[in-house]
Amino acid sequence: MAHSIYRIPDRQILIDGEPHLYFGGTAYLGLQAYFPFQDLYLKNVLKYGMHYGASRKSNVSLEIYGKAENYLAEWVGSEDCLTMSSGYLAAQLVVQTLLEKGHTILAAPNAHKALCSNGVIVTSCFEELEKLVSKELTQNNPMPVVLFDTIDFSGQQYPDFKSLTKLPLDKVILIGDDSHGMGIVGENGSGCYRMLKSLKPAKLMVCCSLGKALAIQAGAIFGDKDAIQKLESTAFYGGASPASPSFMGTLLDAKALFSERLQTLKTNYRYFKSQLKNPSFFNHMEGHPSFEFQNIQIATSLKNDGFIFTNFNYPDDNGPIVSRIVLSAYHEKDDIRRLANSLNSHLK
Template identity: 60%
Template sequence: MAISIPRIPDRLIQANGTEYLYFGGTAYLGLQAYPAFTEIFLKNVERYGMHYGASRRSNVALDIYQQAEAHLASWVGSAACLTMSSGYLAAQLVIQHLLEQGHALFAAPNAHTAMLMNGVKKTSSFEELNLALRKEISNNRPLPVLLFDTIDFTSKQFPHFEALQQLPLDKMILVGDDSHGIGIVGDYGTGCYGILKKLNPVQLLVCCSLGKGLGIQAGAVFGNSKLITSLKATPFFGGASPALPAFMGTLIDAEPVYETRRKTLMENYQLFLDTLDKHQSFQHMIGHPTFEFENATLAQKLEERGFIVTNFNYPDANGPLVSRIVLSAYHKKEDVLQLTNCLNTLLT
């Protein structure tokens, strides 16, 4: 049963008359109530208003969108970028367009539900995926497309992408969902685009939510100029309402805040690693501030001791139980130490 709370969670949440330290969710930089960040956002609300009531294809164009997309592309290292109102829509735009172009689309194991549209072929293992891709390549049809999560919480992808490197990347298109990477991993938090580019696929697109790492309710797609231009020409892009223009301005203005908060997050991450005794109790990707576990009773024991962690079935009630400790920049050093002291006691 979900814990009902009256406001967006921060490091502390109140539930049933009890105060808990919160180590769940996806607010990695802890920006949702961070005064320096909200101040930047409110200034952009004053400048751009709450909503842009027009299509991005309109004959009147608000220039902050183009500025923000150029800023994001330069930061990540792609030739071009487009934004939409959510990461889910960004992924759907890419997938629908590639299906319409006649490509066969394959979803890697553990691919996000946003990528599992009708027409996408699901695979249950990388062995199955490898065989399916090579068979499609041998048919001399349009290049096959692989859909995958850069951060899939199984250690199959980030940071080294060993499973991808076993695939015929020189004969296929990669589409990565970097929602849990951008703003967090890579040089200066630029995510996985640069890492994937070095694998030399024929073409690369990276889509993502900007909410988890950057605190912005919007989505983005990164790629070469030709691909991004073709996506912007679709009815899907033209018919969808854009993200709030104030969010676009905040993306640009908050760059120093992002870097400061990421530094704090990485300090908390290193403190957790340094003070946790039983690393083997968790599944962990080096450099990412999340720690998955399969101990069915651990989440309940932590709650009894004043800690709430991610612990629910995803993406629906029939999905697997997701149990995960998530570190954030909003945590204080003493919060992290309290948690690791508790874990060291429980995991003896």
């Protein structure tokens, strides 16, 4: 059942007038309603305004974009970076550019719909992906491209990326969507770029939304300078309005907050795991604050105990009901203790 609420969800939300503890969504660092973060954003609104209504390729440009992109590239460990107004547009810029250049693009199982546009071949299993990559390498075509979610919630990718290591990566372009990794996994929350780079693919680009963990309404693409410059030269990039400069300024000003909230999230994660008596019940990736399961009875019992979490048919209305418990930096220790106690009582 969908619940309509009147404000951005935090650790507690009202459902039919009754308070419930909220363990859903993707606000991993709990920043959207965090006053110190809001204060930084409002200061940047006064400095930069709400929106920059011009192309990034215009003859007049705001320097904050370059500063933000340099910071992101250094943080993530890439040579270069560009930003767009959303993670969806960032993904589409990469995919459409490669399609226009004649590359065959294969989407791994569980790849996000933002990546799987018309022209992309969606595979149903990793064995099919391996076969299609091998077949493509026998053709006299541009290098094949493999799209995937770094955090795909099935455990097939992060943290070991075992499915990717079965591919001839030195002959493949990898495009990862790191929307659920950026800000929370990797060194100081830098995401998966360095991990993927260590696999030595022929070419690597990573795109992501900055709006999940970091609460920055924008998307980013990471790669080498040549790849980023080619994306910047496209009409797609030039014709799209940029992200709000206020968010770019907030991204720079919130560096200390990101680190602080990440440490709080890690503390919450460790405490939750220490309280669980049956962790194997969940589909879980070590180090990621999400715990997925498919059990309607348990989901109903948790709802009756006063907990709201991500719970919907996936990937469409005909799919099974998938439940996902998500920990955030806004949760308090008692919230987590209560959730663990409820789970332990129902999983006996």
